[in-house]
Amino acid sequence: MVNRHNADKYCKKFGHWDHLIAMVYGQLSGSSGLRPLVAGFNSHTAHHYHLGTGSIKRATLADANEKRSDLVFGKVANWLMGQVSRAIRKEGKELMFLLDSTSVTLKGRQFDRWTVVNRTRNTQGLKLHMLLDALNETPAWSHFSAANVNDVELARQVPLTKDALYVFDKGYCDYNWWHLIDSAGARFVTRFKSNAALLPVEENVIPENTQGTVLSDRVVQFKSRQAGGRANLYKKPLRCVAIVRPDKGTPLVLATNDMTSSALDIAQRYKERWAIELFFKWIKQHLRIKTFFGRSENAVRIQILAALISYLLVALYKQRHALQESLWECLCVISATLFQRKKTEASWHRRRQEERRIATQIQPCLF
Structure with a gap:
């Protein structure tokens, strides 16, 4: 990625690889700030050679976080997402994706310089939009936006896969985007808004064993040819399913x-x-996206992307080794053994055992 985008053109020593290793270490080790990150990483100088990096300085890492673009980090995260989902697609299992966003609150000194302009009544900071592969619980697509950007605007950038199922809430109510999903040969499940104008086309029979849960199952069409001031492109019938919610009065x-x-x-x-x-x-x-190592927009984006990369690396580790432990347990083990190379330590132990055996044979018995 660095070569493709010529990203290290003006770097003398601390390149993108060194930057990535340091930020991933900060995530996996649970570092609370730049000082603990640098102190912990530099205490393992004997292992830096095998990672293709070296000791780091706090000022250098802080400058890189503040000024360096997040382009390469984003590309790496996207590549890892493809690696995680590849095995699922090879197995031919049903693809199901979940779409939503979460806000990252950024208030206070230096954050206000670039977050106040785009704040909403409830949120000041960034939004992280995510498409999650439901089968292996790993991200398949991600994007940043300002806090005041409507979720459905970013949804139009989501890559659509044929025969996949997309599930999202009513915050993504855009009939023309639903039309794009249907045209791509994919399916979707979402919620109608309460003011949706629908025409009944057909009433499906509700099986007896579900009559207490399923209130209605109808085929409907939209009444209006307009949606949000634009032409409504969704002309095909839809299913409208009403389900009882025991905790609420409305279905x-x-x-x-x-x-x-x-x-x-x-x-x-x-x-x-x-x-x-x-x-x-x-x-x-479990990862570091609440407290940040820098306060510029680049620093925040890089840290969040480093958290996603760390999550994907742990998920790949769990997947490749077919581990039964939970992702949290895998993260705990990795955090505790970050600089241990099991094969190297095992061979060293065997070599020491062999040396002791030979020494015992050579040494004559004293008594």
Whole structure:
């Protein structure tokens, strides 16, 4: 990536590789700031050679975070996303993607210089938009935006895969974007807004064993030819499934272009959308994207991308070694053994054992 974009053109010593290694170390080791990161990393000088890097200086890392573009970090994160999802596609399993965004609050000294302009009533900072592969719980696409950017504007940049299923909430209510998903040969499950103007076309039969849960299952069409001041391109029929919500008085009204699955299956797929909320919670709890090593926009973006890269590396490690432990347990083990090379240490132990055996044979018995 560095060669492709000539990213190290003006770098003398501290290149993108050194930068990436340092930031990933900061994420996996749980460093609370630049000083602990630099002190911890530099204490393992014997292992720097094998990583193709060297000792780092705090001022150098701080300058790189502030001034260096996040382009290469973003490209690396995207490449790793492809590596994680490749095995799933080879196995021919159903692709299901969850789409949502989360806000990263950035307030205070120096943050206000570039976040106040785009703040909303509830949020000041950045938005991280994410497409999550539901089967292996790893990101498949990500993008940054200002806090005041509507989610559906970024949704139009999401790469669409044929025969895949996309699940998202009613914040992504854009009929023309739904039309793009359908035209790509993909399916979607989402929610209708309460003011959606619908014409009933057909009433599907509700099986007896689901009548207490499924209130209605209809085929509908949009009444209006306009949507948000633009022509409504979605002309095909949709399914409208109403599901009982025991904790609320109003039902859950789902929209989908899947005409063959049962109403309960559609409801279950929408319920699985909660996995992306858990993903956002996981990375905020276990990786470093709440406190930042720098306060410029570049520094924040690079740190968040380093967190995604670290998450993907741990997911790849778990996937390649077919580990049964949870991702959190894998992260704990990796954090505790970051600079241990198991094969090297095992061969050293065997060599020492052999030397002792030979020494025992050579040394005559004294008694």
